[in-house]
Amino acid sequence: MVPWREKASCARWERMEVNCLTLKDLINPRQARLGFAIEDGENAQKENIFVDRSRMTPKTPIKNEPIDLSKQKLFTPERNPITPVKLVDRQQSEPWTPTANLKMLISAASPDIRDREKKKGLFRPIENKDDAFADALQIDVVVDSAMDDYEKQRPSRKQKSLGLLCQKFLARYPSYPLSTERTTISLDEVAVSLGVERRRIYDIVNVLESLHLVSRVAKNQYGWHGRHSLPKTLRALQRLGEKQKYEEQMACLQQKELDLIGYKFGERRRDGYPDSHDQQLLEFAESDYPSSSANSRKDKSLRIMSQKFVMLFLVSKTKIVTLDVAAKILIEESQDTPDHSKFKTKVRRLYDIANVLTSLALIKKVHVTEERGRKPAFKWIGPVDFNSNEEELVDLPASVLPELKPETYGQIRACAKQRLARYGSFNTVPTAEKIQRKVSSEPNSPCRKQGSGGYSLEIGSLAAMYRQKIEKSSQGKVSANKRVVPPASSMDPALPVHSLAHQVFSAAQTDVQALSMQNSLSGQSCVPLPSATSDPESLKAALLAGQPLMYVPSTSLLMLCGNLQEGPSPGSGSEKDDKNLQVPAASDLSLQPSGQKRLCEERKPLEEDEPATKRQSQEFEDSPLSLVMPKKPSDFTDLAFPMTMGSRGSVPLEGIPVKEEPPGEEAPGKSAASAFIASECGTPSNYEKPARENESAQESSLLQYLYVHSPAGLNGFNVLLPGSQTPHTMGPSSSQLPSFGLPCMVLPSPALGPFPVLYSPAMPGPIPSAPGVLPSTGPVSFGLPAIGSVAHLLVSPAAMIDTPVSTVPSTDPQLHGQHSLTLSPVMSRSHTVVHPESPGYTGHPVSVKLEQSPIPVTPKSIQRRHRETFFKTPGSLGDPIVRRRERNQTRNTTSAQRRLEIPSSGPD
DNA sequence: CTCTCCCGCCACCCG
DNA sequence: CGGGTGGCGGGAGAG
Numbered sequence: 001m002v003p004w005r006e007k008a009s010c011a012r013w014e015r016m017e018v019n020c021l022t023l024k025d026l027i028n029p030r031q032a033r034l035g036f037a038i039e040d041g042e043n044a045q046k047e048n049i050f051v052d053r054s055r056m057t058p059k060t061p062i063k064n065e066p067i068d069l070s071k072q073k074l075f076t077p078e079r080n081p082i083t084p085v086k087l088v089d090r091q092q093s094e095p096w097t098p099t100a101n102l103k104m105l106i107s108a109a110s111p112d113i114r115d116r117e118k119k120k121g122l123f124r125p126i127e128n129k130d131d132a133f134a135d136a137l138q139i140d141v142v143v144d145s146a147m148d149d150y151e152k153q154r155p156s157r158k159q160k161s162l163g164l165l166c167q168k169f170l171a172r173y174p175s176y177p178l179s180t181e182r183t184t185i186s187l188d189e190v191a192v193s194l195g196v197e198r199r200r201i202y203d204i205v206n207v208l209e210s211l212h213l214v215s216r217v218a219k220n221q222y223g224w225h226g227r228h229s230l231p232k233t234l235r236a237l238q239r240l241g242e243k244q245k246y247e248e249q250m251a252c253l254q255q256k257e258l259d260l261i262g263y264k265f266g267e268r269r270r271d272g273y274p275d276s277h278d279q280q281l282l283e284f285a286e287s288d289y290p291s292s293s294a295n296s297r298k299d300k301s302l303r304i305m306s307q308k309f310v311m312l313f314l315v316s317k318t319k320i321v322t323l324d325v326a327a328k329i330l331i332e333e334s335q336d337t338p339d340h341s342k343f344k345t346k347v348r349r350l351y352d353i354a355n356v357l358t359s360l361a362l363i364k365k366v367h368v369t370e371e372r373g374r375k376p377a378f379k380w381i382g383p384v385d386f387n388s389n390e391e392e393l394v395d396l397p398a399s400v401l402p403e404l405k406p407e408t409y410g411q412i413r414a415c416a417k418q419r420l421a422r423y424g425s426f427n428t429v430p431t432a433e434k435i436q437r438k439v440s441s442e443p444n445s446p447c448r449k450q451g452s453g454g455y456s457l458e459i460g461s462l463a464a465m466y467r468q469k470i471e472k473s474s475q476g477k478v479s480a481n482k483r484v485v486p487p488a489s490s491m492d493p494a495l496p497v498h499s500l501a502h503q504v505f506s507a508a509q510t511d512v513q514a515l516s517m518q519n520s521l522s523g524q525s526c527v528p529l530p531s532a533t534s535d536p537e538s539l540k541a542a543l544l545a546g547q548p549l550m551y552v553p554s555t556s557l558l559m560l561c562g563n564l565q566e567g568p569s570p571g572s573g574s575e576k577d578d579k580n581l582q583v584p585a586a587s588d589l590s591l592q593p594s595g596q597k598r599l600c601e602e603r604k605p606l607e608e609d610e611p612a613t614k615r616q617s618q619e620f621e622d623s624p625l626s627l628v629m630p631k632k633p634s635d636f637t638d639l640a641f642p643m644t645m646g647s648r649g650s651v652p653l654e655g656i657p658v659k660e661e662p663p664g665e666e667a668p669g670k671s672a673a674s675a676f677i678a679s680e681c682g683t684p685s686n687y688e689k690p691a692r693e694n695e696s697a698q699e700s701s702l703l704q705y706l707y708v709h710s711p712a713g714l715n716g717f718n719v720l721l722p723g724s725q726t727p728h729t730m731g732p733s734s735s736q737l738p739s740f741g742l743p744c745m746v747l748p749s750p751a752l753g754p755f756p757v758l759y760s761p762a763m764p765g766p767i768p769s770a771p772g773v774l775p776s777t778g779p780v781s782f783g784l785p786a787i788g789s790v791a792h793l794l795v796s797p798a799a800m801i802d803t804p805v806s807t808v809p810s811t812d813p814q815l816h817g818q819h820s821l822t823l824s825p826v827m828s829r830s831h832t833v834v835h836p837e838s839p840g841y842t843g844h845p846v847s848v849k850l851e852q853s854p855i856p857v858t859p860k861s862i863q864r865r866h867r868e869t870f871f872k873t874p875g876s877l878g879d880p881i882v883r884r885r886e887r888n889q890t891r892n893t894t895s896a897q898r899r900l901e902i903p904s905s906g907p908d
Numbered sequence: 909c910t911c912t913c914c915c916g917c918c919a920c921c922c923g
Numbered sequence: 924c925g926g927g928t929g930g931c932g933g934g935a936g937a938g
Contacts, residue, residue, distance in 0.1 A: 157936050160914065187927090199916070202929055219922085219927060301930065323911095345931060351913055376911070912937075921928075 163355035166204045168194050170359055173224045183224035185214060203302065207356035210306035231383055234314060241311030246329065250316060253325045305330055305346075306353045313363060313380035322368050322377035323350050354378050 158164075169190060173183055187205070191198040205222055208214045212233045217223040241247070308330060312321045327346035357363045362382035367374040 157912080157914065162913075197916080198927085199929075200914085202927095206929075341932080347911090348913060348932075349930090351911090355913085373910095910938085912935100914935085915933090917931090917933100919928100919930080922926090923924105 161355060162200065162203060162352055163359050165194060165196055165200055166356045166359035169204050175227050177224060177226040184217065185222040185224055187220045203352050204356055206302040207306045207353050210303040234383060237307055237311045238314035241315035246312050247315040249329050250312060250325055253328055302349060305349055309350060309353050319380035320366060320368060320377050322375045323347050324375060326350055
């Protein structure tokens with residue numbers, strides 16, 4: 001539209017390049033590490049993705065809020081070629097956030113910049129950009145100059161990609177907006193905010209509209225719906241796709257490809273899809289756009305294409321669609337005269353769509369390798385198991401999410417009991433099997449149609465050949481699709497913690513899925529579970545997308561708890577890793593790099609035969625696992641804290657209220673089960689009847705959380721397991737927490753990025769070491785800093801955003817002691833400090849912390865240089881990094897902006 | 909070279 | 924008509 005806009009945009013991009021890069025990383029933190037046959041990593045190759053994280057600079061986190069254009073003039077290169085302060089911030093400040101980036105962009109949208117650009121007729125060669133940037137990161141002194149140079153650089157295409165733009169766009173709105181909030185999107189405003197011309201916004205909006213994430217309400221205005229109805233939409237698309245027999249079409253085309261029979265334009269296949277195809281699609285699309293004036297137009301090509309594209313994934317057994325196949329199908333359906341030009345155009349559009357879908361974490365770029373070379377393709381990583389009940393559930397307002405029905409808990413409880421009764425222990429629950437059964441019994445289960453879909457990968461014969469090829473080059477991909485459920489038996493306490501973490505996570509996924517299917521939780525929570533693929537990546541992606549995934553506490557986790565506790569116990573077989581498991585005992589939970597490496601290496605042998613798989617596994621392993629287990633309030637008599645299950649024979653987690661619960665007398669599993677049931681059902685129950693309890697009791701009913709932070713492995717997954725939580729630790733918003741009624745939640749790091757909450761609170765001294773400090777029976781102070789924020793966060797990104805961390809009551813001194821008050825970094829003492837870049841860093845530091853010690857955790861002095869490294873590693877968010885909170889002062893001053901730091905070398 | 913896909917011209921609608 | 928939309932494909936960055 002207006003030329004200057006574009007120019008301004010360019011200028012902004014120049015300045016924002018770093019930020020943009022980071023943004024991308026948030027989305028695809030670790031792709032570079034993945035090695036799929038269907039190379040997924042090509043993210044590294046993808047233009048939009050900036051692979052070299054080592055050059056990334058920590059972004060200045062900015063409060064994630066609507067962009068304030070008034071700030072645009074703040075940074076004008078011309079006037080302030082080098083803003084020391086600004087540069088400094090960039091260097092060491094917090095992790096960048098999409099919003100921050102957005103702000104930055106906006107800030108750059110000043111006339112000055114335009115001028116600058118003009119003056120800047122010549123840009124510095126992009127080739128030098130990286131180097132300059134790297135230098136800037138290396139030396140603070142050089143930062144200014146480096147940045148200066150950097151700023152002169154022209155933004156590369158990467159930074160201007162639709163994908164990034166879409167991410168920024170999405171960052172503006174909550175994934176799951178409250179039903180009460182009506183978010184209107186003004187295309188003009190957005191365009192200005194994002195610094196792009198409106199045309200680009202149309203591209204994004206059209207795709208989003210095709211998925212019903214937005215809808216046109218008026219000219220230049222769209223309404224934001226969020227992902228609430230995404231499952232429903234996807235399901236509808238899936239059905240449509242099935243009707244259209246897309247699968248067959250794809251199979252046909254793929255077969256041709258495989259047979260090296262080049263596709264010939266004009267070679268139209270009429271079998272499979274009815275002529276009414278488009279009409280059906282339109283109907284589908286329009287059904288939800290009653291107010292859309294655009295419906296009358298037959299110009300919804302992009303929307304239609306988007307839907308069709310999605311359909312292809314949904315009906316595909318492999319969940320992988322190559323662009324050429326998609327383009328061909330689309331061309332055929334459009335009944336256009338197939339020609340190369342058309343094909344090219346289609347592919348272009350598909351890329352546009354793919355970029356948006358990727359931003360939505362629904363698909364990811366991969367490459368399918370064939371004899372004739374690699375072919376660009378995308379893999380569906382979004383939800384797959386659209387619950388049959390979604391219709392009734394998806395539309396539930398986000399505000400209702402937390403309020404799971406009592407029945408749900410009942411189901412959960414029943415499930416738990418069932419498992420217990422059937423297997424005697426949660427540790428041996430064959431979830432996969434169960435799921436399988438469930439799936440097959442689900443008449444409308446898409447998974448069923450897919451031959452169990454991701455639960456047990458059953459690549460159709462159609463894709464057999466394809467698969468073989470894939471497997472040859474990389475088995476990882478295939479394995480990634482498989483439902484890999486660590487056999488309960490494999491949940492051997494002897495395994496290294498990180499291994500356990502991996503297993504637990506996998507199992508957890510299974511559990512989630514199982515529960516989802518059985519209880520329709522996914523639907524109720526409006527949280528599309530990350531697809532049946534169970535691919536960690538998928539889950540990650542989904543989470544990254546900002547989906548508030550509510551995770552029902554799984555026995556796996558409980559088991560983990562048990563294992564953790566049992567680790568130290570004699571005969572556990574995990575002696576070598578005991579030290580790592582001795583959460584409480586170890587004065588310093590930090591794993592030494594060497595130790596980590598060793599652990600990692602030890603695991604490798606097991607995965608030798610599957611390189612890709614190994615890598616994937618490593619991702620998990622690489623992630624430091626931090627478990628913060630809040631003590632159960634002492635008054636929570638009916639609840640057995642999960643940790644108690646494994647306390648027998650091991651160092652009992654001090655402070656864990658085992659009150660009235662014979663700790664570990666029974667079979668661990670049973671004990672755990674009890675705890676599991678109690679915690680899951682009891683809490684909700686309490687929530688349901690808050691009135692009956694005194695305030696104290698009520699508070700005690702608050703969910704406790706077990707926080708699992710495994711950046712690297714889980715790529716940013718943060719798992720909060722409910723335990724009991726000291727009400728005091730929660731901020732004002734804590735009240736919302738109970739409302740969730742969810743035992744556990746898995747939070748996407750990205751979403752939590754700016755919030756301290758995510759960072760596991762320090763688990764000051766080992767329980768044993770600080771027995772006196774905290775009454776063993778006393779409530780465990782759940783050190784999640786700003787838990788209140790968490791609550792908000794969980795509720796909705798938007799809410800979260802607006803929650804001023806600083807306002808959150810640090811904690812109740814009584815209960816939390818300084819630790820809480822200071823919101824000290826997680827690890828001041830017990831957490832693992834691993835320097836991602838350190839040579840020895842290959843394993844996953846695992847730090848399990850029991851936050852119960854009132855011992856104040858004093859953040860260690862952090863050196864800036866250390867901080868710099870924070871974002872240097874790939875998947876910065878997910879890497880095993882310990883996020884620390886700055887000093888108290890910092891906290892106060894920049895409450896919203898949490899600093900994440902990674903000690904370059906262990907704790908100093 | 910191929911893959912990507914930005915960019916913006918210009919044709920459609922619609923009020 | 925003018926402005927909102929968005930199809931479309933040239934052409935260039937990235938690998």
